[in-house]
Amino acid sequence: MTQHPWGYSKENGPDRWHETYPLAKGNNQSPVAILTKDVFQDPVLLPWFTSYDPGASKTITNTGKTCRIAFDDTFDRSVLRGGPLPGIYRLRQLNIHWGSTDDKGSEHVVDATRYAGEIHVVHWYSKYSNYGDAVRKPDGVAILAILIQVEKTPKPEMKRILEEMSNIKAKGKEAPFQNFDPSILFPKNRSYWTYQGSFTTPSCEECVTWIILKEPIVVSEEQMEKFRSLSSKPADEPHCPLVDNWRPLQPLNNRMVRTPYQ
Template sequence: MTHSWGYSKENGPDRWHESYPSARGNNQSPIAILTKNVHSDPILLPWFTGYDPGASKTIKNTGKTCRIAFDDTYDRAVLRAGPLDGIYRLRQIHIHWGSTDDKGSEHVVDLTRHAGEIHLVHWNSKYSNYNDAVRKRDGVAVVALFMKIGKTPKPELKRILEEIDAIKTKGKEVPFSNFDPSILFPQNRAYFTYFGSFTTPPCEECVTWIILKEPIIVSSDQMLKFRSLSSNTAEQPFCPLVDNWRPLQPLNNRMVRTQCE
């Protein structure tokens, strides 16, 4: 039975633990990162992706986010190195955003919260499938990109925004082919990393986070486009899909690491 969770007062993050006990675990995400407390780790490597644009399949309004699905039946679109051992397959990309430009990101760095956060979700291909991987501590790796409001928005976001009108309402899904997610990455690939959880139920603690320090620039108009999505189906009244971000979780003695400069 799937409980209906969401971001409203009735079913929001404060109540997720009632149906999903993991949400009360000791390794939950997102967290606040203070750079003065981040550990410079000489063994951390740069990370690499090899994404086959042909792996992208569909874009969907789930009612909770905008999600792009990828073919993960073999090593077609992969992430490796960085803090990771082995090869991780890209399964999906989804986005978190706010009702206004001053909030929306899930992670916070030095007290700064950005307008949005893009999550690229990968699973460790040494496991038989995604559902098996989420049960393992090293099962999942998520690359997180901050979306920061600025004057020179990233043109590469256009591909995603062009499909928004086709997926206005919950459950709408259209083909989304030939997309290489690496076009979204900023020039600087420096990152923070820590062990945590998914930021949506069931909030399994199986995620190695790779949070890129350099945000990508978006415009207010681009953020408005995300807010034009509805969290209701076509039959229901329009209800703006906004503020789909989870509040900060306790760090609980976890170490946040970064590469030595």
């Protein structure tokens, strides 16, 4: 079956995804707006922990829709646990969403604030046989989301990723990306919001426990521009800036957004 080309333009953008991926019209879709006054403080929620092996990091790719870092997930070498999660989740990939300007780019919105970008660190529940199996289960995937804010100061930990941008300018370009521990990108504050949702890209499976970190990380304008310098087209086609690769808000419906009891 050929995958229908989806994207973020008028012709194939989020408003039309459901035509090919009916799950995109489901009741538990992501991203959502978080209203802090409506968040439930849940005493059963625990702190979360990661233990990542930098040696699991493999490649960095311009997919034409995002910048993706892939990790070796053949065994429990890099894992996320705790928080709202029932077990151990293996690190699989990291994707980044960003806007054409600093006032948009994040997928989740907090108290009407949309940030300049959002990093998704994707993990799957290792009790399932593989990633493909996990995405079919309601508790199969956990995504740690880090919001990006643009200010004057650069974030030195972003340097490793940004140094590769010139090697993956065009869609389909991939470069080796070894010895990287994504936890260097985490903010100091570990507090989070959590809810049950979906992938924010097709096929939009509703298998995701979201852990959204409350404290954004700060990057500089210059660092943000590096992401915007990527092209969404292959090298043999005219440069087309890869920007605004974020999905609009989806209805929360009857879901609850929770945070650990303070």
